Amino acid sequence: MxxxxxxxxxxxxxxxxxxxxxxxxxxxxxxxxxxxxxxxxxxxxxxxxxxxxxxxxxxxxxxxxxxxxKDNNFYTVGVAVNQIKATLAVFDLNGNQIIGPISRNIRLSKTGEDLVELGEFISESIVESDLDREKILGVGIGMPGFIDSIKGVNHTFLDSGTSSIVSYLEDVLGFSVFIDNDSSLIGLAELKQGCAKGHPNALVVNIGWGIGLGVVIAERVFRGEKGFAGEFSHIPLFDNNKICSCGKLGCLETESSLYVLLDAAREGLTDGAYTSLPDRLPEDPTEAVGLIFEAMKQGDTFSIGLLRQVGQNLGRGISILIHLFNPGLIVLSGMGSSPGRYWLPPVQQAINEHSIGKLAEKIELKISRLGPAAELVGAAALVVDRLEEVQVLERVN
Known part of the structure; x- marks a missing residue:
């Protein structure tokens, strides 16, 4: 093109x-x-x-x-990376997913070895897709951490040595590469193809191993001065002496995340909770949380109850955002949004309890239609969002 x-x-x-x-x-x-x-x-x-x-x-x-x-004529590659695995899918320019999702366990850390493994995963997946490489416009990658999307650097994860993450991956892949914070990309996905489409001001809460935030202002994703806006997880809300992954005490993440949900489930099973869940959950966190979500959908009372406290803590955090941003819409999105409607009662109850009524009375609270696919959708949309920067690079075979 x-x-x-x-x-x-x-x-x-x-x-x-x-x-x-x-x-x-x-x-x-x-x-x-x-x-x-x-x-x-x-x-x-x-x-x-x-x-x-x-x-x-x-x-x-x-x-x-x-x-x-036109469908299926040019493509973008979306990659979602979290602390446990990387997932890839290929989309056409209408945002339709045509290949994937394909996943590989890659534990996100600061080491350069993880970056090498990520590059190999993306490269091999593109080769196996058997697409015409000339029709692939670029690769968008979402990941947690403090990300400078312009310089292509993640200050939290993936040590790229003397070059940027983007430069390294472009050399390996032969495509233009763009990176951004996972929650910003989930916000972009909801804005382009999800619940926030047509809403000028919205907050998109990314429920995952932490709690992220995509901020939509005037129909654009707001990223802040250096691209670090949306670190919702690390607002200190609780006097609980629990150490957060950021090193501070009592952050929202310590009382409301998928890790918190999983810890509560394991504790309940140890105490002999009556549930359809197995006595021991799988060691793999993704698999374990998937079992809990499935049990919720089957009406398992214990599993549904796990969401109550986590959801109320999340709603307490959201009430702060309501006072700051006065949004018209709040979307619960990301991999943790899978339980759907089960999130709504505890989150709404906490919003009612902790927010000024006039501010909260007309806010819509919705569950994402994109769900766990939101980050992949947003990563692919990132390539289109920065399409003027796409360059024809030497295609690596």
């Missing part, structure tokens, strides 16, 4: 996640005349990037032609 024309890039970015748009709508979005926009669209149809997709509904006049990005 020829990405030299900045307005073609703008068209793709504005059409991503949309079913179809008219020339008039696209002209308004890129702030160019209708004749100029029509000419660009014609060129992109010839390049097989866009296609006609019927006529709009009639409003009494001539029905405008609608256009969409």
């Amino acid at each position: 020829n990405l030299d024309n900045k307005y073609k890039v703008q068209l793709i970015k504005n059409m991503y996640g949309c079913d179809h748009l008219s020339v008039a709508e696209l002209s308004k979005k890129i702030k160019k005349s209708i004749p100029f926009t029509s000419s660009l669209i014609s060129e992109m149809i010839e390049d097989e990037v866009l296609e006609e997709c019927g006529l709009a509904k009639s409003n009494g006049g001539r029905r405008p032609q609608l256009y969409a990005i």
Whole structure:
């Protein structure tokens, strides 16, 4: 794809996640005349990037032609990395997942060996996908930590030596690579293809091994001065003398995360709780939490009860955000959102208890439709979000 024309890039970015748009709508979005926009669209149809997709509904006049990005013609690779494993999927430019998810256990740490293993995993997965490499526009990667997405550095994980994580992976893969904080990408996913689409101001809570936050302000993901906005986990809320992963005491993460849920489950099983869960949960945290979530959906009272205190603590933290941001929408997303509606009563109860009524009365609280796939969706969308930076690199076989 020829990405030299900045307005073609703008068209793709504005059409991503949309079913179809008219020339008039696209002209308004890129702030160019209708004749100029029509000419660009014609060129992109010839390049097989866009296609006609019927006529709009009639409003009494001539029905405008609608256009969409052509399916399965160009691709982005999304990678989600957490403290336990890495997961990869391939998407087309409409945000449709066409390959994956593919996972490998890679324990995220500060060592360079983990970065090498991550590079090998992505490279091997792309080769096994058997896609035309010329049609892959880039790789987006989400991961926890203090990430400088411009410099391509994670100050918390993955030591890349003298080069940046991005530079190292671009050399290995032969594609443009972009990295960002996992919670910012989950916010981006919800904004482009999830519950926050069309909402100018929203908070997206990433429930995982920690508790992250994607902040949507004026229909854009807010990342802060250095890209570190959204470290929701590390607000000190509790006088519990529990040490957080950040080294401080009493952070939200110490009373509300999937690790907290898992610890409570193991403790209850040791004490002889009546439950359909096995007496001993698997050592693998992801597998163990998956069993708990499945038991909840089957109506297991013990498993549902585990969510009560964790959810109330989460809602207490969210009430602080409500006072700071005055959002119109709060979305519970990420891998921990799988229990769905079971999160709503304890979180809403805590919001009611800890928030000023006038601030909280009209806020919508929703469970993500994207669920555990949100970070992958956001990682792929990151490539489109930074499409003007995509470069044609030497393709590594």
